[in-house]
Amino acid sequence: MFNFFNAKKSAGASGAPRSKELRRYIEDALERKVAIGHFNISNVEGFWAVVNAAEVVSKEAGRDIPVIIGVSEGERDFIGVTQTRALVDSYRAQTGRPVFLNADHTYSFDRVKEVVDAGYDSFIYDGTEQSFDDNVAATRKCVAYGRSKNPDILIEAEIGFIGKSSKVLDGIPEGVKISEEFLTKPEEAKRFADATGVDMLAPAVGNIHGMLKGGKDPALNIKRIKEISDEVKLPLVLHGGSGNSAEDFTAAIDAGVAIVHVNTELRVAFRDALKAAVAAHPDEVAPYKLMKPTVVAMQQVVEGKLRTFNRV
Ligand SMILES: [Zn+2]
Numbered sequence: 001m002f003n004f005f006n007a008k009k010s011a012g013a014s015g016a017p018r019s020k021e022l023r024r025y026i027e028d029a030l031e032r033k034v035a036i037g038h039f040n041i042s043n044v045e046g047f048w049a050v051v052n053a054a055e056v057v058s059k060e061a062g063r064d065i066p067v068i069i070g071v072s073e074g075e076r077d078f079i080g081v082t083q084t085r086a087l088v089d090s091y092r093a094q095t096g097r098p099v100f101l102n103a104d105h106t107y108s109f110d111r112v113k114e115v116v117d118a119g120y121d122s123f124i125y126d127g128t129e130q131s132f133d134d135n136v137a138a139t140r141k142c143v144a145y146g147r148s149k150n151p152d153i154l155i156e157a158e159i160g161f162i163g164k165s166s167k168v169l170d171g172i173p174e175g176v177k178i179s180e181e182f183l184t185k186p187e188e189a190k191r192f193a194d195a196t197g198v199d200m201l202a203p204a205v206g207n208i209h210g211m212l213k214g215g216k217d218p219a220l221n222i223k224r225i226k227e228i229s230d231e232v233k234l235p236l237v238l239h240g241g242s243g244n245s246a247e248d249f250t251a252a253i254d255a256g257v258a259i260v261h262v263n264t265e266l267r268v269a270f271r272d273a274l275k276a277a278v279a280a281h282p283d284e285v286a287p288y289k290l291m292k293p294t295v296v297a298m299q300q301v302v303e304g305k306l307r308t309f310n311r312v
Contacts, residue, residue, distance in 0.1 A: 018092075018121045019152035022100045025066040026154075026200075026235050026258050035238075035253045035309040038068040039302055040104060040166065040263035042075045045270070045291050047087055049298035051099055056299075057306040058097075065310055066098035067302075068122075070261065072105050072166075082118050102154075104261070105164075112142040122154035124202070128161045132192070135159075139196040156237055159192050160184035160204025166242070166263040169210045172218070183224050186231035193232045200259070202237040203228050205252075211243030211264045220244060222251045229256025237261065246308045253309070262305050266298045273297035 029036050039050045047069065054067040069088055076084050088101045103115035103123040115123050125142040127135035139157050146153045160183065163173030184203035193201055205228070206221040217240070229236055235258035241249070242264035249260060273294040277284075284290055306312070 018100060019150055019154055021098065022066075022068075022121050022154055023152065023199075025098060025100075029258045030235060030256075033254055034311055035249070035257055035260045036066050036068055037302065037306050037309050038070045038102060038104075038237075038259050038261045039266060039305075040070040040072060040075060040261070042078055042267075042270075044079075044087070045295045046266065046298060047091075049266070049295050050302050051091055051095075051097065052295070053299045053302035053306055054097065054099065056303055057310065057312055060307070061310060061312045064098050065306055065312075066100065067306070068100045068102050068259065070102045070104040070263070073107065073111055076103065076115075081114055085118050085120065105158075106142075109138065109141055109145070113145055116146050116149050116153065119150075120153075122156065124156040124158065126158050128158045132188070136192060136195045139192075139198065143197050154200065155198045156200040156202055157192070157196060157198045158202040158204075158239070159189055162204045162207055162240055163209040165210055166267060167210045168213050168264065168268060169208075170213055172212075173208060173210065180221065180224070183221055184228060186224075186227045189228050190231045193234055198234070200235045200237050201228070201232055202239050205238075207238055207240040207244070209240045209264075211240075211268075216245060217243035220248045220252050222248075222255050225252055225257060226255040235259065241305070242266075249308050250311070260305070260309055262301070265301050265305075269297040269301045270294045 041047050050067055050069060054065050058065040071084050085101060088099055092099055100121045103120045105124055105126040106112050107126055112123055112125055125139050127138045143155050146155050183205055189201055189203055205224050206218050208217060211217055236256050237259040238252055238257045239261045241260040241262040277290045277293045
């Protein structure tokens, strides 16, 4: 079925073991019909929220639930590109838990090179604002560099535009069309995957980055997800996993989604908890006391998503 792992068997043994391990977890997710949660962080509070939640849900599930820490260009600049790697590594060394590190939406070759050199387990090159041919050429360059440094590094590309910001939105973001004719076409996805050699694809299937104010995000096009999965035979990644319903996620996972990204809901939980903490303790100046409730609030969101994605 999936040619994802077979293709990499000849890649040699020099790849970082973490990338190899992540490949095994993705394969396992496809077999179990579950998805790995990918959660963006901006600070160490976010980091603890994700790993604490994974520990809680792993206990409930009776198995290790893997998680991917995601950092966009802005997020990893704030924490530090190599410091984020060190944070994940130190946690792994101490606990042995399956926590992985992904460079989320990366818009240039130079920034791809930076995370490959820093030893990230995976990266996403996002060339969706370019023409199809330019996107293919730029993605190929990133794939070649990534594989030259780490043959097992997981590389994801996006096809179809779903918006850029992880914000609470007043409406569907400009440039994003969710009617059927504008969704990623299976044959186009296949052409792109074959031309670039990426490991995973993030299609536009009715998902949007960010989440809509006060309401539910538009429903995902499950039929299209299945068609793309059947055609490209690569694990699919669902971006914009804030604001969608549990039923939509489960159906999307059944149709071939192996990783789901969540960011905006965590940002909202952080902001609301921080506002409440400052309001409740106007004389408090210890950051670790003011920030503690933000960890708890984000952790609750992550736990809920992990239960849904992993059918716990
Ligand atoms: Zn995304």
